[in-house]
Amino acid sequence: MLEKSALVTLNKVVKHFDISGGFLEQLRFKGLRPRLEQKKVHAINDVSLAIEPGEILSVVGESGCGKSTLARTVMGLYAPDSGEIYYENTRIDTLDSTQMLVHRKKMQMIFQDPYASLNPRMTVRQTLEEPLRFHQPSISETEVRDRVAEVMEQVGVNPVWGERYPHEFSGGQRQRVSIARALMVDPEFIVADEPISALDVSIQAQILNLLMEAREQRGLTYMMITHDLSVVAHVSTRVAVMYLGTLCEVAPAANLFETAKHPYTRALLSAIPKLGQKKPRHIKLKGEVPTPIHLPSGCVFHGRCLYANERCRREVPRLLALSSGVQVACHGVEEGRVLD
Template sequence: MGKNLALLTLNKVVKHFDISGGFLDQLRFQGLRPRLEKTRVHALNDVSLTLEKGETLSVVGESGCGKSTLARTVMGLYRPDSGEIYYGKDRIDHLDSGEMLVHRRKMQMIFQDPYASLNPRMTVRQTLEEPLRFHHPSISEGEVQDRVALVMEQVGVNPRWGERYPHEFSGGQRQRVSIARALMVDPEFIVADEPISALDVSIQAQILNLLMEAQEMRGLTYMMITHDLSVVAHISTRVAVMYLGTLCELASAANLFETARHPYTRALLSAIPRLGQKKPAHIKLKGEVPTPIHLPSGCVFHGRCLYANERCRREVPQLLAGGSGVFVACHGVEEGRIS
């Protein structure tokens, strides 16, 4: 999807979770005949995309659409059931924890809840020193201290707070510490999973600006997981829209917000409040959100789509190029029924 060597490439990635439970939970009867039935959550379904160096790709969609699963699968916290993930030229989806270490220095993650992701028994200084000592065991004590002081200054954490513990900080300050921890090993790529959703609105802009400054200063590449479309418009180079574990649309932020093509993307954008709007332009979808345990046949969105026809109900749409770097998985767009 890009002419340059992509930093990250996903090719038809699938991830399902077995929630069958124990023997009795799986037991079903067909007449008098017993059988065991597995129950799986279809979290990711044939997801393919690329990230170019230096860009910010935002992944958006409703809760439960697979955004966080995608983030954790990219980072190797979950192993995909099928498909391929490449970091540069290296395939990484099949690597064990030891083999992944060489890539861990290049890939870091910022989690949604900074209080849960920080060790409550470690001071800020210990939290920041730990990844540096682990990935660079030969580094000198002086270099460690210089590095910690530099990164704390860059993220706006007072060096005098180094001996404090996470519970002594506000949510915004804790998230700054989480960002500092991610930056300690000088990564190339950062996955930020809802990094501001747990923060007050007054603090969110500060954290976003901090992330953008760090990107400009260090040439970072971001995958931003979020449900806040105002954030997406502010920071994104490109946007991937997901629904029930399926990639619906992939486009530049400018193209997506100006001329969204997929019916689901249009419905999402119509829900953004706009000042001065006299009449609400919200698109009301029909039906209920299906369960990821039993996915609909054909297009996963057809049960709520205003443009669905028989083909949508029986045939899975492919993610096809639509010009200007836009990719859409929709029969209606492909056939010209949706302009």
């Protein structure tokens, strides 16, 4: 599924985590201990996705659905068990650390927790200088100093504060520094993993506006990981909805919020409070969320879906492209059982 126009392409990506136990627990002594059953968390299951240049693709879903794992796999922090990841027309999931360097400069990540993502032993100036010196070892001291001051001003942090340590900043200021660090090497693509969820509500909008301004000024492409649907509606061009490591629906943001197709997407959107709505119309799903260790057969959502039938229980649905530009993985939509 390599699309020539896409900046980042994922083709049937799978990522599982073995949780059977540590090394000592895996040692087997004949006759002394029975062999334990191997357990795996099925974090990402056959995900195919294309991210176009200049867009903001938001990945949404419940906690534990695989959003952050997907982000880290795209960035190469996790190696996929199978599948392919391309940056432009170059496959990057098979590159070693040296071969990946040229792409590291183009791909940057903003982490969720600004308190954990900054080195407490480094000043802000040292934090911002480090990626610049690494990727451009021939750069002069004057250029480094000017570049750091320029980016700090762009993110709203006074360059005079460059000698301070992270603990001397508020949460919002730390996240601004994290954004500045990502921008230091002039990236093309940024993965933002829950960039505002650890911040006070009063400054969340400031950080979002900062990300949007950086996109306009630098022509950035974002992959935004979030569970906040109000943020998704505000900033996204397209939205990918995940459930238990599987893509349910991928659609332009306007289409998704007006006419969601997948039953799970509709249930998510029904939980958003709306002004003037006297009685909320929540869609109440049945059953419980299955464990990602033992995924259900067929459609992973069938145990909670109001439209599930026998086909849903035995056959895994594939993403179906509709004429509106929406992709949906649902037998009910394909068969016309789930109506608009």
